[in-house]
Amino acid sequence: xxxxxRAGIAGSLVMASFSAVLVLACTAAADDQGTGSDxxxxxxxxxxxxxxxxxxxxxxxxxxxxxxxxxxxATVKNDxxxxxxxxxxxxxxxxxxxxxxxxxCSAIAEKDLPxxxxxxxxxxxxxxxxxxxxxxxxxxxxxxxxxxKICLPVQTTDGKKTFWQQGPVPFGTTNPSPNAPATPxxxxxxxxxxxxxxxxxPKTGVGxxxxxxxxxxxxxxxxxAAGVWWSQRRRQEA
Numbered sequence: 001x002x003x004x005x006r007a008g009i010a011g012s013l014v015m016a017s018f019s020a021v022l023v024l025a026c027t028a029a030a031d032d033q034g035t036g037s038d039x040x041x042x043x044x045x046x047x048x049x050x051x052x053x054x055x056x057x058x059x060x061x062x063x064x065x066x067x068x069x070x071x072x073x074a075t076v077k078n079d080x081x082x083x084x085x086x087x088x089x090x091x092x093x094x095x096x097x098x099x100x101x102x103x104x105c106s107a108i109a110e111k112d113l114p115x116x117x118x119x120x121x122x123x124x125x126x127x128x129x130x131x132x133x134x135x136x137x138x139x140x141x142x143x144x145x146x147x148x149k150i151c152l153p154v155q156t157t158d159g160k161k162t163f164w165q166q167g168p169v170p171f172g173t174t175n176p177s178p179n180a181p182a183t184p185x186x187x188x189x190x191x192x193x194x195x196x197x198x199x200x201x202p203k204t205g206v207g208x209x210x211x212x213x214x215x216x217x218x219x220x221x222x223x224x225a226a227g228v229w230w231s232q233r234r235r236q237e238a
Contacts, residue, residue, distance in 0.1 A: 001135070002040060002129065005012065009107040015044040016226065020167060021025075021086055026161060028184070030047040032051075034131075036056030036057060036058060036059075036073070036075055037056060037057060037058075037059050037084065037170060037187055037188075038040065038054045038055060038056055038057075038166060039057070039128075039166075039187055039188045040166050040167050040168075040169030040187075040188060041054055041055060041111050041152075041164060041165065041166035041167070041169075042165060042166075043160075043163065043164055044153075044162040044164065044165050045161040045162055045163055046163075047080070047084075047163040047164075048082070048084075048085060049082070049128040050080050050081045050082030050130075051078060051082055051083075051084050051086055051160070051163070052078065052079040052080035053076065053077070053078055053079075053080075053084060053128075053154045053163045054076075054077055054079060054154075054164050055074065055075060055076050055077070055152040055164060056074075056075040056076075056077060056133075057072065057073075057074060057075075057096060057150065057169070057187055058072060058073055058131060058187065059187050060184055060185070060187070061171055061184070061185050061187075062182045062183070062184050062185070063142045063144060063182060063183045063184075063185060064182050065144070065178065065180065065181060065182055065183055066176070067141075067183075068141045068144070069139070069140070069141055070139075070140050070141070070142050070185075071137065071138065071139060071140075072138040072140060073135050073136070073137060073138065073151070074089065074091050074102070074135065074136045074138050075133050075134065075135040075136075076089045076133065076152075076154055076180040077128070077133035077134075077238055078128040078129065078130055078131065078132055078133070078134070079131070080130055081130050081131050082130055082168045083127050083128065083130065084125075084127055084128040084129075085127055085156075086125075086126060086127055086156065087125045087126070087127070087128065087154055087155065087157065087159040087163070088122055088123060088124050088125055088154075088155050088157050088159070088230055089105075089122075089123040089125050089134075089136065089152060089153075089154055089155075089157075090108070090120060090121070090122055090123070090151070090152065090153045090154075090155065091120060091121045091123065091136065091138055091150070091151075091152060091155075092103065092108075092113070092114060092119070092120035092150070092152075092168075093115050093117060093118055093119040093140060093148070093150055093151075094116060094117050094118065094122065094149040094150070094168050095116075095118070095146055095147055095149055096142055096143040096144070096145070096146035096147055096148030096191070097140055097142050097148030097149060097150055098118050098119045098140060098141050098142075098143075099119040099120060099121055099138060099139075099140050099150075099207070100119070100124060100126060100139045100140055100141060101121070101138075101139045102136050102137070102138050102139070103123060103136055103137040103138075103232065104123065104136065105123035105124075105136060106122050107119075107120070107121055107122075108120035108121060108122055108187065114151075115178065117151070119126050121138075122155070123136055125154075125217075142171070142185070142192060144176070144178075144183055144191070144193060145193045146191070146193055147168060147169070147170060147172060147191040147193070148170065148171055148172070148191060149168035149169060149170045150167055150168065150169060150171065151165065151166065151167035151168040151169070152165065152166040152167060153165040153166075169187065170187075170188065170189060170190050170191060171185040171186070171187055171189070171191070172185055172186065172189040172190050172191025172192065173186060173189060173192060174189065174192045175192070176192055176193070189230055201217070
């Protein structure tokens with residue numbers, strides 16, 4: 001075998017190894033959602049003595065620019081000193097963020113969804129002991145041409161009391177990545193759409209179109225509607 005041919009084979013092997021490393025690195029980055037955060041969360045109805053409930057969402061998620069799919073981990077935690085008693089977690093999507101499934105949870109009927117939301121699931125958590133938490137794998141889609149929000153209320157099993165509600169809190173980016181395989185979104189960040197409208201990805205560089213200005217107002221309306229809906233349901237079911 002000539003030295004030139006041996007060099008060519010060696011070069012191909014190096015490139016193949018390098019590509020494999022890149023694939024593994026990208027996969028790891030996509031699965032790494034970072035530390036959970038209760039950003040955008042607040043206590044609503046008073047919890048039983050010794051019970052302190054909250055939810056956690058990843059600080060960062062990643063949306064596939066082709067399929068629009070994303071994965072989110074939703075966690076409910078009892079930071080108190082006593083058992084929580086029977087509780088449930090709701091996972092609700094707004095605007096561009098649509099929840100497609102939550103492992104171990106049931107879809108909320110369309111008539112029971114809060115005004116302004118597009119999807120939701122109810123998760124029977126049961127009783128959380130002091131210091132314990134339970135996580136749920138959430139599958140969703142995100143239309144990167146618009147802003148999107150998620151909401152996590154923690155309620156009694158009958159839904160009459162809401163001990164904690166995170167959101168509707170946005171996932172978004174101020175630095176869109178239309179030409180990349182995926183776009184990273186940060187919790188608590190209003191989304192700057194990657195497209196001027198529809199599903200069309202914008203051109204980069206000189207001549208890029210100005211982005212529309214209606215997303216922020218729509219997000220505020222959705223957030224207000226959700227709050228009204230939760231309070232109305234509590235009054236009706238009390």
